[in-house]
Amino acid sequence: MKAIQLQRPGGLDKLRLVDLPLPDAPKPGEIQVRIHASSLNYHDLGVVCGHLKVDDDRIPMADGAGVVTAVGADVTEFAVGDAVVSCFFPHWHAGRAVPSTFKTVPGDGVDGFARERVNMPALAFTHAPKGYSHEQAATLTTAGLTAWRALVVDGRIQAGDTVLVLGTGGVSVFALQMAKAMGARVIATTSSDAKQARLLALGADQVINYRHQPEWGDAVLAATGGRGVDIVVEVGGPGTLPQSIRACAPGGHIALIGVLTGISGNIPTVEMMRKQQTLRGLIVGSREQQQDMVRALENFSWRPVIDSSYPLEQIAEAFAHQQAAKHFGKICLHY
16 A cells, blocks of 8 residues: 655655555454545644654654445444544543643654555544545544634634634634634634635635734724624734734633744733633544534535645645645645
């Protein structure tokens, strides 16, 4: 079977297409899946560029979607022919005992989904939403579930809330689509006039260009009559968090998801305390949360936004496209 391996110390020129033996029959409790698609995330980019240290010859990619080709003994949830999508944390099935490392995450601590077939425990997958293509399903493992948890599980979104999303990456676009489907008003930020038009076409109620308005937190306050937003999907980190705190309403929730602007910085703690806001970090979610999300998605008419799709052999080109930061939504691999 075709697979991609990453040679140390990492870098796009260290991604190698290899031919590996097919896996044996699945063991009890396992399923075998023919992987047809994956999607790129900034975590994957950190792995392949060598910023996150992994073992030599690691198979990258945390997201995987495909079809069950064999089931081991004792597996009753899946049957041959089922469309499935992987879980980011294969061993976090439910509950509040959250993982705090990436040791079990495919494509990081263990081999990922840049290969044609895998044998894994059945509980490392969920069913894909009915009617989704493999590429659409592959966007759910990381970006989709992150947005779902930020809004629904932690943010407890309600119809009539106002949500702020930053930029046009996969999580932010998912959050826009989900929030609108749940009856929320959405304000988005971008630095591009072309992307502003696309955000509005997706349903954003207002778009703020942060290059034109560097103090965009004040612009959000003005757009909400001085109150602020109920939920912020914060993907930037220290470079954007002060503005997100300014933009967030008293009693509002800030979901800290990304660190695109760095790993540490100053936080206006007095303003956050005065507004009695909740700031909560999160990394994707549990299998139970993914199952809840899949059931919800089957009732929505929209589909994930896919910017572009590359064959597995062009994985380096796909990551180069991601590095250029010109994409809108998700970049996928198909194989």
